[in-house]
Every structure is written in structure tokens, then in C-alpha cells.
Amino acid sequence: MEIIERKPRNREQTRSGILKTAKAIARREGWQAVSIRKIADAIEYSAPIVYEYFDSKDVLLDEIRNEGFRHLYQEYDRILTLYRDPEKRLFEISLVQWEFARQQPEIYQVMYNLDGALCSLPVHQSESMQAVSRIVCKTIFSFIPKAEESIRRLYFQWWSVSHGMITLAMLLKNEQPIEQSEQVYRETMRRFVRDLR
Amino acid sequence: MEIIERKPRNREQTRSGILKTAKAIARREGWQAVSIRKIADAIEYSAPIVYEYFDSKDVLLDEIRNEGFRHLYQEYDRILTLYRDPEKRLFEISLVQWEFARQQPEIYQVMYNLDGALCSLPVHQSESMQAVSRIVCKTIFSFIPKAEESIRRLYFQWWSVSHGMITLAMLLKNEQPIEQSEQVYRETMRRFVRDLR
DNA sequence: TAATCTCAGTTAACGGTGTTAATTGACTGA
DNA sequence: TCAGTCAATTAACACCGTTAACTGAGATTA
Incomplete structure (x- = not known):
């Protein structure tokens, strides 16, 4: 027993x-x-x-990837309980994304197949990633109540700017100090959020 | 003989x-x-x-990577001879970057260590990549004559937006048609260039 | 008690990888 | 004819993901 x-x-x-x-x-x-x-x-x-x-190394990596997305989801969710202002929410969510990539780069890498990490299972259509998409889309919608199509475009733009800066900051960290990249990131994301209005 | x-x-x-x-x-x-x-x-x-x-697989991949940056450099250089308007130049350079990633994704992958491609030789401090940086910085400078520090920041922002959208468009291509991503890319880069003024 | 079954965990193996040492074999010059 | 050169090969090493075969101890049953 x-x-x-x-x-x-x-x-x-x-x-x-x-x-x-x-x-x-x-x-x-x-x-x-x-x-x-x-x-x-x-x-x-x-x-x-x-x-x-x-079942395979791929499945193992997929699990780590999903852990990452679930972790992000929880952090985003926490932001929503902490702040009511939609602008503040999206900005803080952006900062969480940066901090996550900074603190756990190896997880960020496997989430996006960066730097030799390769999980061949399709990341889109993964429930954990879609949950993250939904919560960010919801946040954007709450202060730009447009059609779903427009929201998805804005989300794609927000995601691209954030992800692009994070990956390039990692790539260039030996010649451009990470603190400097972070400052540009904060300003850029703040501007992005402001310009949504 | x-x-x-x-x-x-x-x-x-x-x-x-x-x-x-x-x-x-x-x-x-x-x-x-x-x-x-x-x-x-x-x-x-x-x-x-x-x-x-x-000498090694790494060196082989590094050569392909540098081929890619040299190709980009030539394309950018061609843009500079084709157009005189700085805004037009930077926008066309953005489109070339998109087209390059679209036409030769495997090279774009090895340039940025994406999707299982891994070259451990440091990509920054590679002459071919710095040449690309310089030509884009020069283009930005030609219509925003600020201090070098500011130019590098603007370049970092331009590069991040472009790279972020390209990689996410690739990642999401099975659920968001590439034509749609391209449209958002064009609008975003056009706006970026316009807002520089 | 003795034989059987179960099953967690192991070793061994297959075909692959990057890389290097040893070896072949044809051609050259003395 | 012999030695040397040198392009190209095979063989080997230590890894890799993955799976089949095997071990051995404990539980179950006759």
C-alpha cells in the first residue's frame, strides 16, 4: 500500500x-x-x-518550453492583479518578459529555439503559449477595444519588438552592456505602450 | 606547370x-x-x-554566416546607389532584410543561431557584420545627424524591430500567413522610418 | 519450500556525429 | 629501381539518441 x-x-x-x-x-x-x-x-x-x-529528447525539451510559458503566464497574471491601468499593465508585462529572459536565458532559448536549442515539436498550437497570447491580447484589448484582427496585429507588433530587443541584447551583450540595452528596452516599450493610445 | x-x-x-x-x-x-x-x-x-x-564545422558555419552578411552588405550598398532620400533608403533596406530572410531562411538561421543552427564563433566582432552595422548607421546618420551614441541606439531599435518581426513571422507562419506578416512588417518599418524624422 | 512471475534497472547494441591518426597507392625525381 | 611526396582513404575515438535484450531481487503461487 x-x-x-x-x-x-x-x-x-x-x-x-x-x-x-x-x-x-x-x-x-x-x-x-x-x-x-x-x-x-x-x-x-x-x-x-x-x-x-x-518519450524522446524532443518531448523533454517541449516540457521545459511549456514550463517556461506557464511561468510567464503566471507572472503576467500576477501583473493583472497588481495593476488596474491597462498601460501600466502592458508595460509591466514587458518588463517581466525582459527579466525572465535575463534570469533564465536557457529557458528563453529553448522556448524560441535559440543558440543551439532545438525542439522540433511545433511551438504554435501549444496550449501554454496560446494562454500567454490570450492574456496579453486581453490586456491590449482592455484599453484598445478593437476587432480581434487588429488586436492580434498589435500583439504581433508588441511581441516582435520585445523579442527582437531581447535576442539582440543577448547577442550583443559583449559589446553593448546589458544595462544599456535594458534602458533602451524600457524606453522603447514605454513608448510602444504610450503610442497605442 | x-x-x-x-x-x-x-x-x-x-x-x-x-x-x-x-x-x-x-x-x-x-x-x-x-x-x-x-x-x-x-x-x-x-x-x-x-x-x-x-578547420572545423564551426568555421564552416562561420563562413556561411559571413557570406550572408556580405550579401546583405552588397544589397544595402545597392540601395544607397538607387535612392538618395534617406527615408526611402532605410525603408528599402528594411525590405531587403525581409526578402533575404524570406528567400534564404537557412542562411538567416545560421547568422543568428536560429532553429538548431549553432556556430559558436562570436558573431559580433565579425568584420562582415560590423560592415553591415556601419552602412545602416551611416544611412540613419545621413538624415538624423546626432551623436554616434544616439545613432547606435536608433540602429539597435531598427534592427530589433526588423529581426523580431522576421523571426516571429517565421515561427508563426503556420497560423499567420506570411503575406499578412509581411504587410505588418512593411507598415511597421515605414512608421519606424517616418517617426525618426 | 521451490518454482514462477514481475519489473525496475542495467548492459549492449545500432546507426549516427565531429574529428584525427594511420594507411594506402599512384606519381615524381634521383 | 628506390625513395619520397602527397592526395585521398580507411579506421578509430569518444560521443550522441534510441531501443532490445538481459539481469537480479522481491512477490506470488503451487
Whole structure:
């Protein structure tokens, strides 16, 4: 009886250990250095065990990606409870996006297949990403009540500016200090939000 | 005597054959499918021969990346000879960037380490990329004669918007038609250029 | 008790990767 | 004829994702 109860728990611990280890290696050595065998070594199992938790490396990466989107969703949701002003909301959401990419670059990388991270499962049509899209669209709509088509265009623009600056800031961080990029990011996103009005 | 003349020529042909083959495989199957052995097979040589032309796979990818930046540079330069109006110039440069990513996505991918392409040699401090930076900065300066610092900020903003939209348009192309993304891109870049004034 | 079953976890294997050392074999000059 | 050169090859190393075969300990049953 207690075996039945202990087994799932340990199973869940092992599973999250795999995810945690994959992220740790990626952070330390980059995604190209993440291998099933290395993960297995770190959690003190043999490689085939990993396949009892994830059907393939792709599925493992997809899970980390979805974790990332779910994390973003929660942060965005928190912003909505903290602020009522739609402009403030969208601006703060922009800052959260920057902070996330800054604090957990390895997750941001796998979310967008950057820097050697490659998950071939399609990221669009993933529920977790669509939830993020919806919450940002909702925020934009709440202060620009236009047709859905227009909202999606504005969302595409907001996303592009934010994502573009984040990826280029990462790319150029050795010749353009990240603090400087952040300042430009803040000004640009503030302007974007203001100009929506 | 004729050997000495034929050798360098064939060498150059073989070299460009390697580059061409790498790009062809990447276009067809994605960068994760590009291997030294596959390239060697295609040019009907054994794998170690590739190493007589490129010290490593990284160096090979770096060369393709630089080819891409040099190509962009030439296109930008052509724009400068075609138009005199700075606004028109920057807008046309933006369109060239879009068209380039559209026509040769596999090169755009390796230039920015997207979708499994990974070249670990640092892309900043590459001469070919700096030349591209300079020509765009020059164009911006020619109609906003501010301090170099301000120009670099504007360039960073221009580049971010363009790059962000291009990468997200690629990412979302299965749910948002590319023609629609292109329309938003054109409007956004036109607005960006107009607002510089 | 002895034989069987279950099953978590292992090793071994397949075909692939980047890369390098050792080897072939044809042609050159002495 | 012998040695040297040199383009090109094969073989090897240490990895990779993935799967099949196997081990061995504990539970179940006859």
C-alpha cells in the first residue's frame, strides 16, 4: 500500500530532477551540451530510465518550453492583479518578459529555439503559449477595444519588438552592456505602450 | 606547370561546393541534419577532405554566416546607389532584410543561431557584420545627424524591430500567413522610418 | 519450500556525429 | 629501381539518441 503511494511521489521527484538537470547543464554549458546520458549520470540512473519519463529528447525539451510559458503566464497574471491601468499593465508585462529572459536565458532559448536549442515539436498550437497570447491580447484589448484582427496585429507588433530587443541584447551583450540595452528596452516599450493610445 | 594552375582552381570549386552543399542540406532538412559526412558524400569525397578546407564545422558555419552578411552588405550598398532620400533608403533596406530572410531562411538561421543552427564563433566582432552595422548607421546618420551614441541606439531599435518581426513571422507562419506578416512588417518599418524624422 | 512471475534497472547494441591518426597507392625525381 | 611526396582513404575515438535484450531481487503461487 505505501509502495503505491511512495512510487508516484518518487516518480515525480525523478521526473522533475530530469528537467532540473537538463536546465542546469544548458545554463552551464549551453543546449548543445545537453545529452540524455549526461542527464542520466547526474540523476544517478542509466540513460534508458530517462525514456520512462519522456518519450524522446524532443518531448523533454517541449516540457521545459511549456514550463517556461506557464511561468510567464503566471507572472503576467500576477501583473493583472497588481495593476488596474491597462498601460501600466502592458508595460509591466514587458518588463517581466525582459527579466525572465535575463534570469533564465536557457529557458528563453529553448522556448524560441535559440543558440543551439532545438525542439522540433511545433511551438504554435501549444496550449501554454496560446494562454500567454490570450492574456496579453486581453490586456491590449482592455484599453484598445478593437476587432480581434487588429488586436492580434498589435500583439504581433508588441511581441516582435520585445523579442527582437531581447535576442539582440543577448547577442550583443559583449559589446553593448546589458544595462544599456535594458534602458533602451524600457524606453522603447514605454513608448510602444504610450503610442497605442 | 598546368597542375599548379589547375590545383588552386579546383580547390576553390571544391570549397564552394562544400558551402553550397551545406546550405542545400540545411534548406532541405534543417541545420540539425547537416553533417560533415553528408556534405562529403554529396561532393563525392571522404569526410576528412572537408577538414582541408575548413578547420572545423564551426568555421564552416562561420563562413556561411559571413557570406550572408556580405550579401546583405552588397544589397544595402545597392540601395544607397538607387535612392538618395534617406527615408526611402532605410525603408528599402528594411525590405531587403525581409526578402533575404524570406528567400534564404537557412542562411538567416545560421547568422543568428536560429532553429538548431549553432556556430559558436562570436558573431559580433565579425568584420562582415560590423560592415553591415556601419552602412545602416551611416544611412540613419545621413538624415538624423546626432551623436554616434544616439545613432547606435536608433540602429539597435531598427534592427530589433526588423529581426523580431522576421523571426516571429517565421515561427508563426503556420497560423499567420506570411503575406499578412509581411504587410505588418512593411507598415511597421515605414512608421519606424517616418517617426525618426 | 521451490518454482514462477514481475519489473525496475542495467548492459549492449545500432546507426549516427565531429574529428584525427594511420594507411594506402599512384606519381615524381634521383 | 628506390625513395619520397602527397592526395585521398580507411579506421578509430569518444560521443550522441534510441531501443532490445538481459539481469537480479522481491512477490506470488503451487
